[in-house]
Amino acid sequence: MTLFIINSNKDILIKHDLLHYKNATFEEYESVMAKVNGSESINLELEECSLSKQLDNAAEGTGLAFIVITQAIVELPGAPFWAVLFFTMLLSLGLGSQIGILEGMLCTLFDIDIIKRVKKQHVTGVVCLFCFIVGFIFCTGAGEYWLKMFDSFAGTIGLVVVALMETIAVVYVYGHERFTEDIYQMTGYRPGIYWQLTWRYIGPVIMVAILVSSVVFMVIKNPTYGAWNAQLGAVQQSNYPTWVMGVALAMILAGVLPMPIVFLMRSFQCLKVDLDIHQGSIRRNETTASTKEMIDNDDDEVMSPDMPPQNLLAATRFTIGDFDN
Template identity: 30%
Template sequence: EAMTHFPASPFWSVMFFFMLINLGLGSMIGTMTGITTPILDAFKVRKEILCVVCCVIAFLLGLLFVQRSGNYFVTMFDDYSAGLPLTVVVILENISVAWIYGTKRFMQDLEDMLGFRPYAFYFYMWKYVSPAILVVLIAATVIEMAVSPAGYNAWVEAEGSERFHSYPPWALAMAYALIVVAMLPLPIIFIVRHFNLISDGSNKLSVSYRKGMMKDISNLEEQDEQRFILNKNPSEAPSPMPPHRAYLGPGGTQEMTNTNYGTSTKTGYQNIGSPESEL
């Protein structure tokens, strides 16, 4: 209605709805990226085909919300699929990082990545304040769901006003199914990982790199060792492996001398008898 009072109101109306379309597209890009990225990391599928399939499925599901009763379904999804399940997921993430993995270890990881250590304020917020607030939020959500009757406000044309209606049994089953489905991956993944029912792929890279984007540096240190023994110059590239790796296998107790390549027993390298080095 406000647009009708603007000068050139049709133009501003078009711009307003164009803005809404852009907002929807921006939200969907983030949502689709969150869906496709884990699948692309775990399986070798074409990104274009996967995006098309996900968009078609989302389009078909979205048809439920554009019919005459679509607003009621939007209210149901908003009340039951985005409230309690997301809060439970967030508090479990907070507990797993702050208490299971360890806040000190997490802050050390941040220091390694960022180059500076976060303030102690974040330590107490992550470990104590955030879990307490999330527990209170979950308790309030559960109490509200238990006290408030499950229903919706519907427009009654004969009375010219809205009236509260309770959900039918099939709608209640659908609402509770939304809560269960949203939280179901948590126990399933826990059981699968805990009992090793499916390999989690920990012995391989989780990200599928394209050929040629990264140089294979997995055996540079072995090549340097071989070139050094053969009196060749080692590669100029820095070794990606830590210096304590035993490239020649575990050795005996012989100390390193001028006529032996290797290290002492403290490092665990194998000592190899060879002529005196010319270096």
Template identity: 30%
Template sequence: MKQRDQWGTRLGFILAAVGSAIGMGNIWRFPYMVYENGGGAFLIPYFVAVFTAGIPLLILEFGVGQRHAGATPVTFRSLNKRWGWIGWWQLLVCFVIASYYVVIIAWSFSYFTLSFNLGWGEDTSAFFFKEYLHLSDGPFSMGGIQWQILAPLAMVWLTCWGVLICGVKKGIETANKFFMPALFVMVILIMARAVTMPGAVDGLSWLFKPDFSALGNIKVWAAAFGQVFFSLSIGFGIMITYSSYLSGESDINNNAFMTAFINCGFSMLAGIMIFSVLGYMAAQKGVPIQDVVSSGVGLAFVTIPQAINFMPGASFIGVLFFLSLLFAGVSSMISICEACIAGILEGFKISRKAATTLFCGLGFVVSLVYATGAGLYVLDIVDHFINTYAVLLGGLIEVVLLSWFFDLESIREHVNRTSDFLVGQWWSFCLKFFTTFVVAYMMVMKCVGDITTPYEGYPSSALGAYGWAVVAVLPVLAIVLSKCDLLGRKE
């Protein structure tokens, strides 16, 4: 029997885990979350969430992944033979996320090439939505494949295929040893330039000025936990898969703390970088900072390009910014793909080359939907429903099953056995009560919100087709796959 892949070094695993956690959302979502939810005061619930949910969940996933040495279907089936379908569910969630996340990376690739001559022009909004995306009138008006998106989309898939086909040590580890240091260097370079420009201090003041009254709002606390949950790639199989390649002597607790802290540190750097740039743009335009603040794709592909236009050395800054987005996106994309590929090659006993080619080929075909004129609409709806009802629900089921219906104490003993420092009962308490309650609360509140107010005003038919239907079909497919995979049929 062929020996299972393992990480070559501890540093390689840490950089890969950090590469998964640090994605484009750290750059375009975290700064806005801080700004919108109490400024500097938001850091209090944020770090509470890191210590009571983020790190405990990382330790849990690192522990069970290393202990059972398999992708999520194998891991959950090892815990309980009736739980295998949960692992397949998480892999299907990863597949859906990969199918649209790759398109945003493709946009970043396009903007990286545009940065050399500031090809987005003066009206960055019109360029992005009309000239680049050719955004249609609605989510059902596809408008055909946009060829300027298709080419970078194919290149990103080919890059991921090339890395993943080389395996864990030669492919994923080697790639992240390049991507992560380069990403930090680029962000620090942009930040160092941005903080010296006129208006940067005003931008940082808006970002970090504390509004302690926000701490009395439970929605602010839910936002903090949501940011930590999604930022650390927990709850949908990635960290379980990555930790399954660890040796039996690996320091689980230390690895979890390091991954969480490096991710937090990068988020803070990104926040300083973004709001320094926004502060400078506001000063140049003579408008309040709140008039230029935005989040998500609008920040990355409309606001930031507009800000870059005002900056000295604009082309160089643009190249660095979009290359950093590209590196952050690809490193996360690789981890999402690997979670699925590991499940396929273990469940159906095929080679890594076959599993990688099958996954990337199918993923490329599905991702073409997001390269149409309606792609942004479809992406927005699918992303919202997947993150709200698939990722959160999958994470909640995982925490409840492992905390309440499995011997959690045995996992704590396992992670403590090889770690430099031990985790105590606080870890079990956080998982059983604190994390379970918060994740359940977030999901219920989001569900109530979607029922009472249609998401972003989309027609109910679009929300049903691209949202509810996609979420509903995943557990059904997961059960089918759990009955078909070879390991499950042997039991």
């Protein structure tokens, strides 16, 4: 309910600002019109103070979730109940997404030889603290502008490039047949023709189209952001400053450059990265209490409808040559 109160007060303040900047009092209006010829048209730039128009302008980005949808929930019977469900859903989505992103970061960090010797809870705490500190930038007065910039640059080109390279590596370098066989060994089921076509053709074509269109759109049209103009009482589109575009480019490169950098370091063995890159290992890394007992029992076997029983997560060492046909 606090958010509803904040949004209501915000709409009232916006309405008052519009009245202050765009509208005249009745006495001022009468004094002006008394000096104007009745046949002469005049544009006083009067603007209608409409709550519906303010909600229409907020129907994107964070305003969609915290202004428009909340206004729709207010109109429903039993609004407090639906409000609690809605914001609980948002909280669950945020936590679920953050857990998935954090696990991806931690798995990558634990592949580094130095960090392997550090306890998982310590690494997790440091990563969470770092993300928490970086998140302060979104709590400043310009936080919404930073959020839009991150959403426009960090979450588009960089992620599409990473996803495209991952698809190419798995499907065309490692091989879709090997990947299908791995899925069969782990689950007992082989992906059907739909997944085969999507992995090999549909997915890469769509990602290339998205990547090319995004780059072309950025080149043809300068990236802009909506800035609040207090004098006009409205949001105006403005070009990003040069230094902001530099930050945006750095965010894009931060997600893309690790791939060629690691490739070159592994190819030329710079800084003694992986003394033997053709050898790897499968190992357990501090399993949770709910799975430790199950995983520790290496004699247990897992059954599936279409495959023979196999030992569960037995410690294994392999080389790249083991995957050759």
